[in-house]
Amino acid sequence: MKENISDWIIERNHQYLVLNKPAGIPTQSDKTNDADLLTATQAYAKSDLKLINRLDRPVSGCVILAKSKNATVHLSNSKKIVKTYLAIVEPSLPKENDTIVAYLTKGKTNKAYLSEVEKEGYRKAEMSYKLIHTFDKYQLVEIELHSGRFHQIRVMLSHLGCRVKGDVKYGARRANKDRSIGLHAWKIALDHPVHGKMEHYTSPLPDNDTIWKLAGDILK
Numbered sequence: 001m002k003e004n005i006s007d008w009i010i011e012r013n014h015q016y017l018v019l020n021k022p023a024g025i026p027t028q029s030d031k032t033n034d035a036d037l038l039t040a041t042q043a044y045a046k047s048d049l050k051l052i053n054r055l056d057r058p059v060s061g062c063v064i065l066a067k068s069k070n071a072t073v074h075l076s077n078s079k080k081i082v083k084t085y086l087a088i089v090e091p092s093l094p095k096e097n098d099t100i101v102a103y104l105t106k107g108k109t110n111k112a113y114l115s116e117v118e119k120e121g122y123r124k125a126e127m128s129y130k131l132i133h134t135f136d137k138y139q140l141v142e143i144e145l146h147s148g149r150f151h152q153i154r155v156m157l158s159h160l161g162c163r164v165k166g167d168v169k170y171g172a173r174r175a176n177k178d179r180s181i182g183l184h185a186w187k188i189a190l191d192h193p194v195h196g197k198m199e200h201y202t203s204p205l206p207d208n209d210t211i212w213k214l215a216g217d218i219l220k
Contacts (some may be wrong), residue, residue, distance in 0.1 A: 005044040010201050015071040015193045016064055017041065017049065020203040023060040023180030027051065041065060052076060053083070053188075056151065058166070061085070061185025061203045066193075074193040082189040085143040086132075088165040088182030088211050089157055090172065092139055097130035100156055104149045111169060112151035114159050125149040127156060133218050138165060138182075140215050153183060165211065178208055 011018040019041065021027060026036040028051060042049050050072040052064035062083075066072040075081070103115045103122035115122050126146035133140040139162070143153055151170075157163065158170040165182030168175050176182075189200045205219075206212045 005041055010062065010203060011199075015068060016052070016066050016075065017045070018188065018201045019063050019065065021055055021060055021063045021185075023058050023206060023208070024178060026057050027054045027063060030057075037063060038065070050076075053081075053148070053185075055185055056154075056181075056183075058179060058181040059183045059185065060180065060206050062188040062201060063185070064188065064190065068193075071193040075190060078191055080189075080191040080198065082187075083145045083148075083185065084187040085145065085153060086184045086186045086205070086215065087141045087143055087153065087157065088138050088209070088215070089141055089162040090138050090165060091162060092134075093129070093131055093141065093162055094160055097128070099126065099128040099146075100160070101126045102156060102159065104152060104155060106150045112149070112155040114155050123147075123149060125152050125156065127153065133215070135211060135214065138211055140211075140218065142186075154181075165209075176209065180206070180208060182209065182211065184212075 008019045010020055021037050028038040029036050049065040052066055052075045066075055102125055103118050104112050104125045105122045107113050127143055129141050129143045132142050154164055154167055154170045163170055163172040166172055166176030167181040187202050189198055192199050205216045
């Protein structure tokens with residue numbers, strides 16, 4: 001991995017690291033054997049690290065890596081971690097804000113499937129969203145996850161009739177040139193493993209898309 005890991009670090013302390021994962025890099029080793037965030041960061045830190053959250057390969061943003069056993073246990077079991085995403089979607093949301101509850105399962109083709117009713121093999125998933133801005137062809141949406149299912153945001157937005165920009169797996173009209181998708185893990189809040197106070201971190205927006213650059217101006 002040619003990139004400088006230190007450029008991705010948002011927070012580094014004795015308990016954990018918070019990194020801004022670029023789109024296109026696996027969070028951890030997978031069947032492609034491409035360089036991944038966890039392995040590279042462990043080599044950089046010269047220590048064993050444990051992933052607290054994971055992002056899909058084409059998604060960018062906040063990833064937490066615990067540095068100690070106590071921090072791993074605390075953060076893995078914490079009910080206070082708040083994950084806020086930004087998504088660029090097409091064509092439009094059915095409402096300006098809403099909370100969505102559905103049931104998801106992971107299929108054999110590395111894709112999530114959704115059911116509106118509870119059924120065997122499907123797990124409950126919940127998220128809230130609100131519209132931030134409407135562009136000519138896209139909308140900027142803020143999303144708060146209340147559960148962490150496989151491809152949750154992507155499949156739930158697709159079910160609402162709008163697709164994440166570039167996410168052809170879930171119905172987008174075309175892929176982004178760099179194979180990223182318009183989904184970014186923007187903010188994360190967690191209760192510190194030692195003092196228990198809530199800590200808040202924000203991941204800089206990607207600079208690989210004109211819409212993200214416009215979004216940055218809107219969110220200032």
